[in-house]
Amino acid sequence: MPSDPLDILKRVFGFQSFRPLQEEIVARILDGQDAFVLMPTGGGKSLCFQLPALLRQGVGIVVSPLISLMKDQVDALRASGVRAAYYNSSLGQKAARQVLAELHAGQLDLLYIAPERLMSPGFLERLRDMDVALIAIDEAHCISQWGHDFRPEYTQLGVLRRSFPGVPLVALTATADVQTRQDILSRLELDDDDCFVTSFDRPNIRYTVLEKHQPARQLMKFLAGHGSEAGIVYALSRKRVEEVAKKLCDAGLSAAAYHAGLGDGERQRVQDEFLRDELQIVVATVAFGMGIDKSNVRFVVHYDLPKNIEGYYQETGRAGRDGLAAEALLLFGYGDIALCRGLIEKGHNEEQNRIELHKLNAMASFAEALTCRRQVLLGYFGEHATEDCGNCDICLQPPETYDATEDARKALSCVYRVGQRFGAGHVIDVLRGTRNERMLRLGHDRLSTYGIGADVSRDAWGSLVRQLVHRGYLYQDVGNYSVLRLTEKARPLLRGEITLQLAKPRIKVKAVKKPSSR
Numbered sequence: 383m384p385s386d387p388l389d390i391l392k393r394v395f396g397f398q399s400f401r402p403l404q405e406e407i408v409a410r411i412l413d414g415q416d417a418f419v420l421m422p423t424g425g426g427k428s429l430c431f432q433l434p435a436l437l438r439q440g441v442g443i444v445v446s447p448l449i450s451l452m453k454d455q456v457d458a459l460r461a462s463g464v465r466a467a468y469y470n471s472s473l474g475q476k477a478a479r480q481v482l483a484e485l486h487a488g489q490l491d492l493l494y495i496a497p498e499r500l501m502s503p504g505f506l507e508r509l510r511d512m513d514v515a516l517i518a519i520d521e522a523h524c525i526s527q528w529g530h531d532f533r534p535e536y537t538q539l540g541v542l543r544r545s546f547p548g549v550p551l552v553a554l555t556a557t558a559d560v561q562t563r564q565d566i567l568s569r570l571e572l573d574d575d576d577c578f579v580t581s582f583d584r585p586n587i588r589y590t591v592l593e594k595h596q597p598a599r600q601l602m603k604f605l606a607g608h609g610s611e612a613g614i615v616y617a618l619s620r621k622r623v624e625e626v627a628k629k630l631c632d633a634g635l636s637a638a639a640y641h642a643g644l645g646d647g648e649r650q651r652v653q654d655e656f657l658r659d660e661l662q663i664v665v666a667t668v669a670f671g672m673g674i675d676k677s678n679v680r681f682v683v684h685y686d687l688p689k690n691i692e693g694y695y696q697e698t699g700r701a702g703r704d705g706l707a708a709e710a711l712l713l714f715g716y717g718d719i720a721l722c723r724g725l726i727e728k729g730h731n732e733e734q735n736r737i738e739l740h741k742l743n744a745m746a747s748f749a750e751a752l753t754c755r756r757q758v759l760l761g762y763f764g765e766h767a768t769e770d771c772g773n774c775d776i777c778l779q780p781p782e783t784y785d786a787t788e789d790a791r792k793a794l795s796c797v798y799r800v801g802q803r804f805g806a807g808h809v810i811d812v813l814r815g816t817r818n819e820r821m822l823r824l825g826h827d828r829l830s831t832y833g834i835g836a837d838v839s840r841d842a843w844g845s846l847v848r849q850l851v852h853r854g855y856l857y858q859d860v861g862n863y864s865v866l867r868l869t870e871k872a873r874p875l876l877r878g879e880i881t882l883q884l885a886k887p888r889i890k891v892k893a894v895k896k897p898s899s900r
């Protein structure tokens with residue numbers, strides 16, 4: 383019996399080589415240690431626990447919140463000759479008994495299980511009496527309140543590390559946000575040495591943002607360029623989903639609506655048909671897509687503005703999982719910002735609302751960016767690309783530029799003069815010499831930069847400041863009232879040692895009003 387990971391990779395999974403970090407993660411687990419895997423959707427997370435489960439003694443336990451995904455994964459594994467099963471509420475009594483019998487007889491390599499089943503009375507005791515190869519926690523961000531998909535039944539999983547000493551614990555997620563990541567690590571008692579993080583770049587996805595004016599027509603025009611290719615159109619509300627789906631159907635396209643208000647049967651039907659390539663376009667709320675493994679989705683359209691970059695990234699990431707060229711189109715309208723803002727403010731937790739408004743602001747600023755979209759997107763997740771990607775609307779059709787050196791210096795010195803303790807709104811007020819109560823109270827009307835930019839419009843200043851942020855001359859502290867600070871890069875510009883070309887604003891955006899600021 384050969385026991386070499388590469389051999390199993392080829393023989394069982396039919397792949398010729400490992401994807402980035404897979405080999406290292408597998409080796410670590412085979413070594414009996416834990417792992418935290420942060421990889422974008424489609425990065426190949428499953429293999430990281432499936433493969434070592436085959437090489438280690440005993441059954442690999444896989445916790446997953448997604449019942450539909452479990453079945454698909456188990457079916458695929460069985461087709462490759464792996465002894466896999468799932469145990470969740472969708473099983474009848476007889477089938478459930480059968481699975482447990484196989485488990486006890488040591489006939490399973492992998493058992494997929496819903497969290498509440500795993501943590502139900504007696505189940506952990508059962509496991510303690512048998513060989514467990516590893517415990518994998520898929521969609522691990524569900525354990526964190528910071529994540530965007532918190533699930534109470536996941537919190538109990540925190541006991542697993544202690545309950546099974548010596549059994550490798552593997553937590554996997556595609557959610558990149560720093561706070562969530564820390565939270566997962568601490569709840570599952572993992573440490574920094576356990577972390578494996580791959581790049582979040584999806585070079586085959588072309589990002590495009592269009593100013594939204596006649597969305598239905600803009601969508602039709604876009605679809606006309608995609609023949610019968612498969613795609614997803616995301617809209618904000620159920621009502622909008624229904625409307626758009628109807629329009630597409632009326633136009634003779636193969637499209638269907640998907641949202642949480644539809645019956646289980648209908649949703650299952652839409653999903654199955656889409657997976658089987660019998661349905662071309664799904665128009666959906668964000669309820670659609672989690673855990674759907676369809677590799678040939680050629681486009682994702684956001685008909686409305688997503689509430690945050692995490693969501694946008696995750697949803698667009700469903701395109702092009704086969705690595706072939708794919709498109710992500712965002713229709714961006716001013717009204718959407720207000721709409722999202724309204725939705726967020728319905729929330730009752732003030733602190734949470736504040737976080738979400740800042741995230742919305744970052745989303746709007748991505749949409750309005752005049753720098754490479756990919757740079758903005760990756761920068762948001764803490765990954766800094768230095769070169770333009772050549773595969774986004776900004777790179778492909780660069781906006782007109784102008785010599786912004788003087789304006790940039792004015793803005794930077796103004797940020798400095800207000801003590802690097804204020805957000806863009808106030809900095810622009812100072813530049814434009816706005817007279818209001820706050821200005822006078824702070825004495826900022828006496829600053830040397832007060833009113834030095836009165837000849838430039840508010841929108842133009844806004845665009846300039848955003849570009850300075852995207853290009854790394856200013857740092858915008860999203861966790862702290864979006865306060866602007868200078869970076870090292872700002873120095874030579876301030877000292878007049880370099881000049882700066884910036885893009886002329888192409889679209890105008892009203893910034894999201896903050897609930898509170900200093």
Ligand code: ADP
Nearest residue numbers: 397399400401421422423424425426427428429
């Ligand atoms: P994730 O869970 O990170 O979203 P998956 O585990 O579903 O990703 O893998 C995404 C796709 O990549 C699957 O179709 C899988 O079969 C494929 N894949 C995974 N690892 C490899 C590899 N080493 N070589 C080729 N394809 C791979």
Ligand code: ZN
Nearest residue numbers: 754771774777
């Ligand atoms: Zn680009």
